[in-house]
Amino acid sequence: MNATTDRFTVGIVAAWATEILVSLVVGCAYSISGAGGLASLKLPDAGSGIFWISTVFAFIGAVVGIVATLALGVPILKLFIRHGYTSGPAFLVAGIIISAVLGAVFYGSHQFGAKLMDMDFNFAMIAVFISGPLAGLSFWLFYRRQ
Numbered sequence: 001m002n003a004t005t006d007r008f009t010v011g012i013v014a015a016w017a018t019e020i021l022v023s024l025v026v027g028c029a030y031s032i033s034g035a036g037g038l039a040s041l042k043l044p045d046a047g048s049g050i051f052w053i054s055t056v057f058a059f060i061g062a063v064v065g066i067v068a069t070l071a072l073g074v075p076i077l078k079l080f081i082r083h084g085y086t087s088g089p090a091f092l093v094a095g096i097i098i099s100a101v102l103g104a105v106f107y108g109s110h111q112f113g114a115k116l117m118d119m120d121f122n123f124a125m126i127a128v129f130i131s132g133p134l135a136g137l138s139f140w141l142f143y144r145r146q
Helices: 003-034 037-042 046-082 088-112 118-143
Strands: none
Touching: 003 046, 003 118, 046 088, 046 118, 088 118
């Protein structure tokens, strides 16, 4: 393999890891807000509850993230690289595009398919719209290294 392919592969893995990390953090926020806010941290076993709920978010983020990365991220990033758009802002825009497409899919499936509860849907959308741009930036950080 050549250095460009290696950098691209490492960038894709870094973007996917970023999506999982964002899902984990959003899962923590979801479990804390769903249990009554920061006061719920004083409850016994609150830490294990937060851990398990955020772990479920991370697993969902891993599955959705790998599909979004392979189906949307790889073609869009290859297109950007082929046309010479390899700066940080360019990959940030690529992440925003991926988030917008994935958010539209989530919104459409929510409107016309099985409904998530409002809080679940809101936090899923937060995770989608935060993880795309951050994944684009983490891809750039690893892709630009030589």
